[in-house]
Amino acid sequence: MVILGFGLYRGVNSNVYLSAYAFVKAPFMFVPDLFFNVVVACSIIVCSAVAVTLAWTGRLKANTMPYVLPTALLLAGNLAALLGVILSLPPDLALLVPGLLYGAGSVMLSLFWIEVLSASRPSSIVVQIALGMLLNVVVSSVLSPLPGDVQMRSSCVLLLVSGLCAWFVRRRLRAASCEVETHNERPIAETVSAEPAEALSSKTSLRARWGAYRDAFLELGDSLVAFFVLEAVIGLLNSFMLAGSIDFEGSGAVSAAAIVGAIVVFCFIVFVAHRIPKVSTVSRVVMPVLAAMLVFLPFLSERYNLVFSMLLLGSYYFVALLITYLIAEAAQTRKVSPYVLMGVAMGVARVCLAVALLSGYAAGVAGGGPGDEAEHTMRYLVIIVVVLYALCMALVFFSRDRKRRRAEEASADAPNESAVGTDSVSVPEIDSTLDACCASVAREGGLTEREAEILVYLARGRTKAYIADALFVTENTVRSHVRNIYSKLDVHTRQELLDLLER
Template sequence: MRQAWRCMRSPCVGRFPCAVSVRTVVDSGYQSARADAGRRAKGRVSAILATTGSRERKEGSMRVVREFRLESLLFAAFFSTLPLYSPNLVMFNDLFPASGEVMPWFVNAMMLSAVVTGLFVAVASLRSGGAVFVGFPAVSAAAAFYVGGFVLFALALAVPGFGVGVVAFVAGLAVAVGVVPLCLAWGTYFSALDMRQALFSLAVLVGMGSLAELLLSAVSMQVGLVAFALLLVLGVLLPLWKALRGELSRTVRDAAEGEAFVSDPLASELVASVDGAVGLLSSARRMASVLAMPLVGLLMFGFLMGVRKFMLFDLIYVEALGGIVAAVVVLPLSLAEMRCPLLPLVYQVVLPLFALALVVLNSFPVGTGPQWLAASVSYVFYGVIGILALASLCAMAHAREFSAPLIYGLVVAAFALVSLAGIWCGSLPLFAYQQGGPVLLVLSTAYFALLVGVPLVAAWRREVALPVDDACAPVEGVGVLQERCERLSREGGLSPRESEILAYLGRGHGIAYVAKTLVISESTVRTHVKSIYRKLGVSSREELLQRVDEG
């Protein structure tokens, strides 16, 4: 042993096998001891969680139902009249003979103006936070433009010679100027919900809105106009009331003061130092890194809804029926007792399996039962995609990494752009062949391949390059573990977001899991983790787990 010790202290230690052997043994023993300590701490934490996990998940499901806000039912009225969702305009095509002349002016002006308005709001929100766009003056003016624009649109359709082109164009501009702030107001309202709450609420509300849309397309002109006008007014009441009370602008300001929207210091310097366009692109890239698949799905949904209107038995528009069935499919997901984060499970397991089933059905010859079933069920599939994407956006706003006006300004602009592209493509000869079925099949299959391929690539990367994360460890903890984390948070002076992340780290979860669960970027989680380590005086995950275990 003395000989070995002398070899370790010798300047030529690297030349002698005995020295290398002893150093290797010492280093490996130290690393092994640290790893064993971490595993023991993690094992004791897991033992605590094992007795409480099932009860927590049941309580979480009940909480989602119990905290559903009845006032949010008014969103169903707003959704059923939202003109950016092109199936909502089908009623006017069916009821008015003059729609062929009026509709292009109205739709083109509205969609293009919505793109410009959404981008303007997003750029302005980078600098000011966007509270002004959800204040009472802005929301009340938006409601007036929104309702007034639809009144002009109805007059252009119903009154012969009422300045068809000019009036329809002005109506489209007015509706666009009104609909963007109203979307921001509703989005800010729903930013109080976490992922499961948003998914449950939106499934209920989108299902009800799709049912209202289906009924509107099946009634007479007079009844349809009266019902649409009533829904139009109901859809703006809650944003007006919340804006009048100052709740919406206060939500945006509190989020800006409580948590920086750009948590990465490098990104903060970038946004502060560059012009609006570059800052907007930077924010869009960071948003895409968090919710790439939901955002792509939402845009695909908007494009396909704009391209094709498909009727079932020449009686029912499948878009509306698909929204109803999609809501029924999503509801159990929002209430299911799961040990894994919801979004990764849906986008890595549920939707890829759904997509593979549609690929198989689409492989049958045209006109056969399976192929017809695939064409109908695909609307359900994209309805599910749309609801999941909207809930993901609410969860992103809830996480406060980005401001709600920035999120919804960008998304409204992008959705209006792809919807307009879909409407334009629907008039091309390429899409006229078999009602665009072959082209849409190619696009849908490409998206299905993306859904299947992304999880496979992610799994391969984890296997060969990344440490395995505890993807299916318990999601929530109460009792002893929660008390320990809260006590450590108070002792270290952690912020609310850092305390939330500490609770996940204390249960043994990794950075990727925390980012997926809280719907924030991994770089933001790393920034918070460094701050947690510094405040608690630890330098590794093993030391942190030991602190949690010791209480």
């Protein structure tokens, strides 16, 4: 039900956005209409800010994000387009009203589904995202070639099915939450892993909550920066092209091909490679290529523009998929509200997009007219310089972040080198004895289920990279759990941990 509901929602949402409620026959790459996009961006920014504020202050608790209201808003937009209500409005209102409906509805449903995903284990989260996005491709591919009225009718039906899936999933999540509250005295090894997000706000101080969110955003930092940079780059280039009346055949198909390519690569990594790459690594590979291709963009053919646009959009959608997984994983492992993490990510991304759209459009229309070839090329080159600067700054950030983390790993592992040779002596040889010993220490130290699981790997001498691959999480997440384990058990080195397990 999670895969079906999530996939149908994303498919319908993507089709509605790229076609601006079927008013744009061939969407121009990423931006269907400048005014419509600015309205949607502002709506998403406001709704995300409200959701983050309510969740941060504890007024928006776990499993309370509405799904009926946003589904009704999206249905209202589709029905208004189908019945011709939008066409009867003045031109500005004809894009303002559906843009507001789309923005508000998509924010609430996105927060609803990210909470659903975060209720699963990381290995299940990545599979749900991959299969859900495959369904998204199927739905978008089926809807996009249909006539406008058929698109809207089909979208209404699929939204209703997605709403029914959301109702079923919400019931299941609430039942699981009640089960956790009823059995909260059971041993760690027997409890389910989903602790209600509101427990963090009720049992800890504001300072502790701030620390938990700070650590979560630090873990997501380089990934979010890459996402924001790509969002701004896409907004700049597309708005400048629209302002300069630049167009080429196949621009509508570029977006669909980029989405398909990103999802295929994501599924290959998930189901074949069985690991999640770091966004910083992806960005260090892709951004220099994009920067090099940008230099020649004004002078080469439309086919070259197609290749560049496909690579740019494919990189964006691939990073967006990784961001979705990382946010759900961080919320699940750190027991923080996914509303805050996803709300901040969506809000800041749309701020970057709105600023880029308006800046690019202003630069595109400033100076000479659209027919002035020299003026147009010079303005294009100015935009390229700005984009290259953004890409270079992102690369500098990733390089500094990588060096800092390597230094931290070296300083953290240095005191433990002497413990490597004693692992075979300290750790019990029988697995059952080791598991029982770790479970006992975990109960006494108040470790969570995930921390207790990692404790067993640490006792066996496994590295952080090995644990990350085994549990299908990032090394940053493992590193954070290890710090929590050391803090709760009042140990500082691997040797002290092994000595504690021997007692």
